[in-house]
Amino acid sequence: MATMAAEFVGGRGGGVGGGGGGGTLSDIYQNCKRLLLKSRDGLERLERLEYSSSSSLDSSPELFDSVKRDISQILSLCTEMDHMWRSIPADPAKSQRGLWKRKVEQVAEEAESLKESLDRYSLRYQRRKQEAQERAELLGRANGESSHILRIFDEEAEARQSVQSSSRMLEEAYATGVAILSKYSEQRDHLKRAQRKALDVLNRLGLSNSVLRLIERRNRVDRWIKYAGMVITIIIVIMVWRWTS
Known part of the structure; x- marks a missing residue:
């Protein structure tokens, strides 16, 4: 029984490759860990840009899209790993199923946490963008009113000169x-x-x-x-x- 579990965990196909499933459960798990580190680092960079720039998404849209894709890939890989660990034969001696269950759940929780942080960041950005647009509109209206007032002053000056x-x-x-x-x-x-x-x-x-x-x-x-x-x-x-x- 233990031999069958080891063969299932360590012997399903070759490596993971560039970023999808199709490898062993261990390979997919390691790929998820790398993607978690990459996503966490990208989210921290976005949050730093948020406080150093009035429009961080405009200044680094590729970074935002990359973090979003990585988190989506992690969640997809977690679904694949969930199916894989459930297919591991029961092994009371080594508890392979329970170990992989906890690992997959931990990765999935971290990915969900990163996804929520990214969603909150996106909402903050949308709110800042809307406020910037409203300020621009108010400034445009103020400039228009100023031009109207200047025209009135010019007309009054011409009228005084005529008088x-x-x-x-x-x-x-x-x-x-x-x-x-x-x-x-x-x-x-x-x-x-x-x-x-x-x-x-x-x-x-x-x-x-x-x-x-x-x-x-x-x-x-x-x-x-x-x-x-x-x-x-x-x-x-x-x-x-x-x-x-």
């Missing part, structure tokens, strides 16, 4: 109107003085009343011309103010 320009034009038009009215006032004073001199001369010359009435009529015409010029000037100032406002 200032219009105010200067209105002031210039007002100053021009005042200067014109001042000229009309000076001309009126000159006309009055000229009229008085002319009347004095005419009185001295003894001109008729008809000539005096003609002079008075001309004086009234000049007065209306003066008033009309003042009104026209005011109308021009008002029109300029409305056009610039």
